[in-house]
Amino acid sequence: MARKLTLTTRVIGFSVIGLIAMGWGAILYSEKLVEEIIQDQARTQAKMYLLGVEQEIKAREGLLDQNRLKTILSKSLLMMEEELIFSVDRIYFYDTQGKILADSSGAYGYVNNLQGVHGEVFRSGTSYLGNDVEYIFENGQMQPKTDIIIPVRRKGEIVGALEAEIDLLKTVAHIQLLDDEYEYNIMLMFLLGGAVLFVFTWWIIHANLIYPISSLLQVTKAISKGDLDKRVEEASSYEVARLGMAINTMADNIQELLEEQELAYMQAMQSLAKALETKDKYTAGHSGRVASYSVKLGHRLGLSKQQLTLLKQGALMHDLGKIGIPDLILNKPGALNDHEYEQMKAHPTMTATIMKPLKRFKEFTEIAAWHHERWDGKGYRSVMAGEDIPLLARIVSIADTWDAMTGDRVYRKGMTVQESISILEEEKDFGQWDPSLIREFINLIKDEENVRRIHAEKNHNIQAG
The missing domain is CATH 3.30.450.20 (PAS domain)
Structure with a gap:
């Protein structure tokens, strides 16, 4: 062609x-x-x-x-x-x-x-x-x-x-x-005039048509990729300005429609979360604690406000796929057998599938899909390793492990903070977690324990006095 x-x-x-x-x-x-x-x-x-x-x-x-x-x-x-x-x-x-x-x-x-x-x-x-x-x-x-x-x-x-x-x-x-x-x-004379005309015409067309149209193209590409906050700046020519206004109006309408759809979908997922809480009492408290620990670690890592918001929401819904796991497996008082364990391992994929329609919040899907992957590549699905695993999923992985260690389950009591820290210290370089993140998390827990100990000593001294 x-x-x-x-x-x-x-x-x-x-x-x-x-x-x-x-x-x-x-x-x-x-x-x-x-x-x-x-x-x-x-x-x-x-x-x-x-x-x-x-x-x-x-x-x-x-x-x-x-x-x-x-x-x-x-x-x-x-x-x-x-x-x-x-x-x-x-x-x-x-x-x-x-x-x-x-x-x-x-x-x-x-x-x-x-x-x-x-x-x-x-x-x-x-x-x-x-x-x-x-x-x-x-x-x-x-x-x-x-x-x-x-x-x-x-x-x-x-x-x-x-x-x-x-x-x-x-x-x-x-x-x-x-x-x-x-x-x-x-x-x-005509050659010189032609050269001047060429430069002048090129400048006029580039400044008033080509550059504005290129800007419109960049904006439309960004919108098509999901960046609905992108807008066309004011153009110099009237015709291009009208086209830019039309694109901005289209983006506003698309954004409004998607926000309404996302709101409705989020409400549907919240309903699923409530249904899961009824089905599995442990998951309700577990998701809240994982979200809390994840945000604390995110703060220490210097994540932006937007990333922290995504981290919190993704952590709260990271186990939503357990709604598809049979109750006998979720609430089994003992260890799972191999078949049951394989069924339980499917919950990250189920969660990611539920969250997939939220295209603008791909972080939710990433957290759900990859929070059980290991740094050494030997996780649930064994398809990712190292920094290929999204950062927010690596954070939630550590918080999820911590709460699983310290939280009470149907079949056992949770470990103490000191016992859990000792295990993390021993296992930090064995390939389960991001080495730098696990060290930062251990320091976070230690700092919290120091603060808690100082407050306890003050309260004790006050009561003794």
Whole structure:
């Protein structure tokens, strides 16, 4: 499947194509315009050149003397300025009858037709500036030519005309030179303008569209993963801001719906917990004590308020799956046989299954599923070990063990605090618990016992006094 172009690429691509089209159109139009301007300039220069020759002729005596005229015309060709953008192939003088009196090429005779432009300069008294360009094949290539004719006056009366056959090859070369330079400047200008347009367009699109949309995408991904507290910040553009408001409204509605569902589910689990308390009196007190010890250890470990809340709720419901264990096993006054023990080992999985719908509180499921796993990987399910076991589950595991040791059961009395501490001290490095957490828990119990002993001594002293 072909990869689709991004919006930025498409917008900038269309802009660049449009810019190139505009530049090419400008070049084509300007080439024609420049060509016309240069040709007009060449005609004007040629006219000025002939007017200069006319003044030279007038300044000499014997206006219509053929020898003098020929000398002036030959000299005028030699004296042509290099700055002129045309060259003269031939210049000649003819009288009002059309007779050529002097010709730089040495040819004599009559002009072709006085009915045409050659005679029009006499009839109108104005110059002919060669409006048409002829292409004549000379020296193996087509040569652009044109004629410039001006009337020559003496004492206000037209006595003849000067005609110059202009070779426009030099003019065309000059036009080409200017065209190349102009095209280069135009392309450079459009390239620079295109670069500026590219950067500006990219910045505008990125700042007002791409970045806000990326932010919206991040928020929607976070919401889809369950982070319903994520919200879209205020956007700069009106359209994106409206979309952001819609996403925020959607997130609010989803969060409200989920909270209502979670509340209803929590209430259902609380009902299950009450049913379990009726079924197994030990579990009710046990879950409360485990929650208390877990939170105390969590405090010492520096857990956040949110983590402590999750730890407490998860610990209170960590044995909820026992609702599915037969009463004869739960309340058996003696040790369980292998079959009964296997059934009892299923309660963490049952609890995790009950809590699975609470997707935003995965910690509940983790505590329920993994609080009977061991640090060395030899727990109930033997699929986790070490730090792969979630932290809150490791905490509840220690608290659960402590209460099982110190709490009274149907078939035995609970151990004393000192006996329990001694066992924990002996077993702390044997792989059942997280080594650092069990040490912290032992210190917690010892600190509580010290505080309890100090209070007891004070109370004793007060009573003795």
